[in-house]
Amino acid sequence: MIVTRKALARRTFLRGAGAAVALPFLDSMVPALATAATTLKPPVRMAFVYVPNGVDLRNWSLGYEGNLDKMSRILQPLEPYKRDINVLGNLTHNAGRALLDGPGDHGRCSASYLTGIQPRKTMSNIKAGVSFDQIVGKHVGAGTSFNSLEVGLEDARQAGDCDSGYSCAYTNNLAWRAESQPLPPTLNPRALFERLFGEDAAMTPEARRSRNLYRRSVLDLVSDDAKRLAQDLGPTDQRKLDEYLSSIREIELQLARADKDSIRIDPGFDKPYGIPADFAEHFSLMTNMLTVAFQSNLTRVATFLVTREGTSRAYREIGIPDGHHPLTHHRGQEELMEKVSRINVYHVQQFAGWLGKLKAIQEGDSNLLDNSMIVYGAGLADGNKHSHEDLPTVMAGRGGGHFQTGRSIVYRKETPMCNMFLTMMDRMGVPTEHFGDSSGPLEGLDLS
Amino acid sequence: MQAAEKPPVGLVYDANLGQTIDSVLALALLHGFAGKQQCRIASLTINYPDLRAAHLCDAVERFYASATGPGLGGFVPAAAPIGIAEGHKAAPDLPILAKPWESKIKKWNDTAIPELLIRNALMAQYDGDAVMVLSGPATNLASLLKLTDILPLLSAKVRVLVISGVGFNADIPAARRVLAEWPTPIVCCSPEIGEQLPFPGASIDSAFSYNAAHPIAAAYRAAHEMPYDAPGAAMAAMLYAIRPNDGYFTTSEPGAFSISSDGAVQLQALAGGPHRWLKADPAQRERISKIYVEMASAKPVAPPPRRLPPQLQQEQKPPAKPVGR
Numbered sequence: 001m002i003v004t005r006k007a008l009a010r011r012t013f014l015r016g017a018g019a020a021v022a023l024p025f026l027d028s029m030v031p032a033l034a035t036a037a038t039t040l041k042p043p044v045r046m047a048f049v050y051v052p053n054g055v056d057l058r059n060w061s062l063g064y065e066g067n068l069d070k071m072s073r074i075l076q077p078l079e080p081y082k083r084d085i086n087v088l089g090n091l092t093h094n095a096g097r098a099l100l101d102g103p104g105d106h107g108r109c110s111a112s113y114l115t116g117i118q119p120r121k122t123m124s125n126i127k128a129g130v131s132f133d134q135i136v137g138k139h140v141g142a143g144t145s146f147n148s149l150e151v152g153l154e155d156a157r158q159a160g161d162c163d164s165g166y167s168c169a170y171t172n173n174l175a176w177r178a179e180s181q182p183l184p185p186t187l188n189p190r191a192l193f194e195r196l197f198g199e200d201a202a203m204t205p206e207a208r209r210s211r212n213l214y215r216r217s218v219l220d221l222v223s224d225d226a227k228r229l230a231q232d233l234g235p236t237d238q239r240k241l242d243e244y245l246s247s248i249r250e251i252e253l254q255l256a257r258a259d260k261d262s263i264r265i266d267p268g269f270d271k272p273y274g275i276p277a278d279f280a281e282h283f284s285l286m287t288n289m290l291t292v293a294f295q296s297n298l299t300r301v302a303t304f305l306v307t308r309e310g311t312s313r314a315y316r317e318i319g320i321p322d323g324h325h326p327l328t329h330h331r332g333q334e335e336l337m338e339k340v341s342r343i344n345v346y347h348v349q350q351f352a353g354w355l356g357k358l359k360a361i362q363e364g365d366s367n368l369l370d371n372s373m374i375v376y377g378a379g380l381a382d383g384n385k386h387s388h389e390d391l392p393t394v395m396a397g398r399g400g401g402h403f404q405t406g407r408s409i410v411y412r413k414e415t416p417m418c419n420m421f422l423t424m425m426d427r428m429g430v431p432t433e434h435f436g437d438s439s440g441p442l443e444g445l446d447l448s
Numbered sequence: 449m450q451a452a453e454k455p456p457v458g459l460v461y462d463a464n465l466g467q468t469i470d471s472v473l474a475l476a477l478l479h480g481f482a483g484k485q486q487c488r489i490a491s492l493t494i495n496y497p498d499l500r501a502a503h504l505c506d507a508v509e510r511f512y513a514s515a516t517g518p519g520l521g522g523f524v525p526a527a528a529p530i531g532i533a534e535g536h537k538a539a540p541d542l543p544i545l546a547k548p549w550e551s552k553i554k555k556w557n558d559t560a561i562p563e564l565l566i567r568n569a570l571m572a573q574y575d576g577d578a579v580m581v582l583s584g585p586a587t588n589l590a591s592l593l594k595l596t597d598i599l600p601l602l603s604a605k606v607r608v609l610v611i612s613g614v615g616f617n618a619d620i621p622a623a624r625r626v627l628a629e630w631p632t633p634i635v636c637c638s639p640e641i642g643e644q645l646p647f648p649g650a651s652i653d654s655a656f657s658y659n660a661a662h663p664i665a666a667a668y669r670a671a672h673e674m675p676y677d678a679p680g681a682a683m684a685a686m687l688y689a690i691r692p693n694d695g696y697f698t699t700s701e702p703g704a705f706s707i708s709s710d711g712a713v714q715l716q717a718l719a720g721g722p723h724r725w726l727k728a729d730p731a732q733r734e735r736i737s738k739i740y741v742e743m744a745s746a747k748p749v750a751p752p753p754r755r756l757p758p759q760l761q762q763e764q765k766p767p768a769k770p771v772g773r
Contacts, residue, residue: 065557089557090557092568094568094571097568097572098572099571099572100572100573100574389529410557411557412556412557412559412560412561413529413531413557413558413559413560413561413565414529414531414560414561414564414565414568415561415564416564433596434596437567437568438596439561439563439564439595439596
């Protein structure tokens with residue numbers, strides 16, 4: 001047998017003047033004579049999508065264990081993906097509770113969500129802990145362009161009192177690089193795009209607008225390289241490459257629309273350049289870029305703070321002019337609870353859209369969603385009671401074929417959320433004995 | 449953050465509910481003192497691995513919670529979880545568990561992992577403001593000792609661990625671990641003390657008669673054929689834990705406990721040792737019996753609100769300032 005095919009390096013870039021586009025996982029990256037033991041498996045990625053102010057548990061909870069069957073009202077948008085997810089019950093973050101620090105559940109729950117540490121109650125000398133996504137990112141980031149990506153949709157300040165004496169740094173960040181160093185999420189899609197694909201993020205909006213008149217697509221810059229590469233690829237990989245480059249082009253077009261929208265809708269408003277006016281469009285744009293970043297191994301770790309904890313954002317997009325946070329203190333009033341549920345459904349709809357994108361991307365015999373762990377969750381369970389147990393949690397993806405999905409799993413009460421982190425760290429190749437208040441890995445997720 | 453004025457002592461009770469009526473009476477005693485704000489119930493766990501024991505505990509808790517209506521603004525505090533050990537039952541079923549106790553607990557995941565419930569409860573106590581009472585095997589406490597960084601927490605929070613000797617030797621490896629590693633003083637109440645200070649069974653038909661469905665009275669009647677006076681080692685341990693300085697009991701010279709392979713607990717004299725026996729004073733018998741009945745039969749009372757619920761705190765703030773900006 002004569003083997004002529006050469007394996008393409010996993011970290012291959014398409015290069016052009018001032019641009020470098022990483023490639024997705026292609027069949028050609030598997031060595032031609034690879035055995036089962038040496039077959040290059042797609043890497044496992046992980047992300048957290050955090051929603052604030054808890055949920056309406058009446059409409060979140062499934063009320064059963066075992067195989068996912070009838071979805072609850074809030075989880076209904078995940079119906080097409082219920083074979084790809086697990087709904088986890090009774091996970092607890094004790095560090096989010098008051099313990100001895102009094103009011104401030106919003107500040108505590110967001111700061112402790114990924115750190116597992118009760119934050120110091122302060123507005124100045126903040127202190128929490130290194131979040132586990134950063135620990136993982138540091139370990140797996142050597143093979144990627146970015147240790148991690150932090151994104152969000154809502155502008156927020158980083159100082160001052162955001163909840164009963166807790167600094168805004170606690171409510172407005174998920175990821176913490178060091179115990180006193182939160183990583184603010186990137187809100188502007190163009191800034192994220194340029195971080196991923198270019199180096200002009202520091203330009204002023206005016207300069208960028210002027211430049212954009214003459215701007216060529218980043219794909220134009222690398223097109224020659226792409227053509228050369230395509231000649232060496234099989235038909236399947238050629239199709240994958242086409243789809244991948246098309247998705248980048250789609251993001252560019254979305255960004256162009258966002259630029260136009262932000263000028264057309266609110267020309268005099270001091271608003272970050274390039275942020276879509278529409279919440280769903282903004283969410284879609286950010287997740288498109290996270291998808292590409294995962295697909296092309298630019299990063300394997302991401303956190304997505306949908307809106308900041310305790311936010312009073314209104315959702316006029318779905319006819320809710322009231323602030324989210326005040327609504328969650330509904331005191332049992334049905335009208336207000338209904339609005340909370342609608343916001344919760346709206347958020348899950350956006351999340352479902354992302355899962356669809358991930359699932360559509362083939363990676364060998366599996367897909368990008370299969371090779372990921374995408375957690376959708378909140379740091380509060382019931383926003384009215386400020387409860388920190390039975391936190392709403394959906395784990396999407398099979399963690400690289402390791403998890404059995406399609407189930408509702410209810411753990412015993414007080415099971416630490418940090419146990420799930422331990423399990424995720426293990427799947428990311430960062431086995432750890434202890435994190436936060438963990439008592440051991442989370443059981444029941446693995447294929448038996 | 450540590451406040452200058454501490455609340456009443458927080459009591460962590462790990463009980464062999466279902467195996468002895470004594471442990472149920474100790475729970476009633478605990479509620480009696482908590483109702484008079486002489487202690488707080490920090491956590492309740494069960495070391496007898498039978499879900500029906502959790503049903504019994506839940507029934508008792510729901511009875512005492514019945515006085516707790518909606519607070520200001522209609523805010524109803526969530527029921528505290530009950531922790532229970534999982535594992536193999538070493539003892540035969542007892543009549544007290546044959547009774548169908550009304551409970552919302554249907555499955556194991558309606559209950560908490562005991563060692564985590566205890567740890568999390570301790571983290572919410574002020575330093576030196578918690579006491580622990582163990583009646584039965586030390587299974588749960590041995591699991592607690594396996595948790596990372598638990599020893600500094602126990603040292604900081606727990607004044608004393610008071611053990612009722614009845615059933616302590618049912619899990620000898622766990623008992624050995626606790627006696628060897630527990631970082632705070634331990635006081636042990638021998639089964640003999642329980643025999644010397646029984647609960648007066650005649651009071652069941654009188655002191656508890658204010659409620660025909662009183663679960664403590666029902667449990668007492670179900671446990672053994674009436675009339676009888678139940679041995680009270682767990683009650684003695686509970687009384688000492690809550691009121692150590694009221695002269696009900698004295699303690700032995702210090703030493704170090706060990707447990708033999710046949711389950712006998714012995715105290716080796718050791719100057720400055722961390723362990724002591726609880727000692728009964730015959731002159732206190734009537735006084736102890738009286739307080740047993742008074743506190744165990746006390747009517748449920750609503751606990752004082754510890755702080756305003758979140759939405760009312762919001763109302764007291766200037767209305768224009770949203771949380772989270």
